[in-house]
Amino acid sequence: MNSKKSVQVGDIFATPLPMNKYGAVKIMNIIDRSYLLGITNYIGEQRPTIANQNVRQILITKSLLNEKEEPTFMWVDGKLPKELIYIGNIPLAQEELGIESNVFGGIWSKECGIDVYYKWREETDPQGFKIEMQKNIEESDAYARRNKLMKPKKMIDDQVFWSIISLLDWSKEGEEAIAEAAIEELSTLTVWQIRHFEEALSYKLFLLDTEEHAKEIGEYCFSNQDQQFSPDFFLYARCAVIAHGKIVFEDILSTPSKMLKDTEFEILLSLSSEAYYLKKGKEFEYESGCSYETFSNKEGWENTL
Known part of the structure; x- marks a missing residue:
């Protein structure tokens, strides 16, 4: 459970992942109650420390839109999830200042670091990952058909x-x-x-x-x-x-x-x-x-x- 009372640019938080693993995200920007997260390269069974080089590197994934390899950023709204654990602060490098993203992840949740898990699964067990994802999609579609709930995100004044x-x-x-x-x-x-x-x-x-x-x-x-x-x-x-x-x-x-x-x-x-x-x-x-x-x-x- 995190004990951080306020979130600052450069903060790094450990995130829970499936299969008893941890990931980490970095705060790249803050506008009002919206936060730009950078998903880091870290994935492991031990909670990451600020000294680990992988928490200093942003995950590179293939874009669904153009198949290009791009850093993984997304905006989230709301409060810091209690499941995230503060591990330290690394000030933004010069090239990290002013980063933009069109990706919106909705309300900030403990699943915010899941992309590194997906990439790890795809690389270590591609066949098993494909089956797992297909099952998740089918279950999600079935739930959506049974009970489709609509809830607005943050709106302008x-x-x-x-x-x-x-x-x-x-x-x-x-x-x-x-x-x-x-x-x-x-x-x-x-x-x-x-x-x-x-x-x-x-x-x-x-x-x-x-x-x-x-x-x-x-x-x-x-x-x-x-x-x-x-x-x-x-x-x-x-x-x-x-x-x-x-x-x-x-x-x-x-x-x-x-x-x-x-x-x-x-x-x-x-x-x-x-x-x-x-x-x-x-x-x-x-x-x-x-x-x-x-x-x-x-x-x-x-x-x-």
């Missing part, structure tokens, strides 16, 4: 979210023109704030994903007998609700019969990705805690699903 939405310019023609000012303003925020904006948007769309709202979207509304209902159009209709601001959103959320009719605003889904590209010149990669796809809100469709 609500006032900031709606201030961005308020910049949608309805005096212009075409969705791209309407959204231009909002995208430009969003691009001035930090990378992490753009992710938090996307999380807030996803959660609000998720809240609107109910059968009662789907029945009120106009010509292509949901009906148990009508096959014209389009899940995609319902998503774009929910986007239109949010695009019209906080008052409209809260009113319709509480009173589904007020749902906007035959109205959509698909480009709202692209605000974060467009802003991120404008800021960084890279594709936006982020998976929200709550899916905004139609039928994701299990409670909202409990009479149908």
Whole structure:
């Protein structure tokens, strides 16, 4: 159990791994209650010490996106897990300053160092590792199908979210023109704030994903007998609700019969990705805690699903 009262850049923590082994992670950056972790090379049966060279080296793994060998970093939110054990602090080297990562690991948990275990298993017992991973995937998929729970991650301040939405310019023609000012303003925020904006948007769309709202979207509304209902159009209709601001959103959320009719605003889904590209010149990669796809809100469709 850790006894660290505050987490600092450069701190190294031992992490529990399967098969009675230990790994270690290093704190590379801190923004508010979000921490950028570097997964180190250490894996062993003994708890690592600060003198071990492997806790000073970041694990290199193959990227799932481009097959390149890259250092393993990820952002996590929340409190330091009690299972992690503080072993010391190694100040960042010059080349470690300002490191960025698009990988978000969700809430900080004791499994944060698992990547080094996966690499070790793949190298020492590739066949056994393949069987183990396939079993884990099948069990996870089965659980998800039985009980799919949605929980939002860290979201941007609500006032900031709606201030961005308020910049949608309805005096212009075409969705791209309407959204231009909002995208430009969003691009001035930090990378992490753009992710938090996307999380807030996803959660609000998720809240609107109910059968009662789907029945009120106009010509292509949901009906148990009508096959014209389009899940995609319902998503774009929910986007239109949010695009019209906080008052409209809260009113319709509480009173589904007020749902906007035959109205959509698909480009709202692209605000974060467009802003991120404008800021960084890279594709936006982020998976929200709550899916905004139609039928994701299990409670909202409990009479149908």
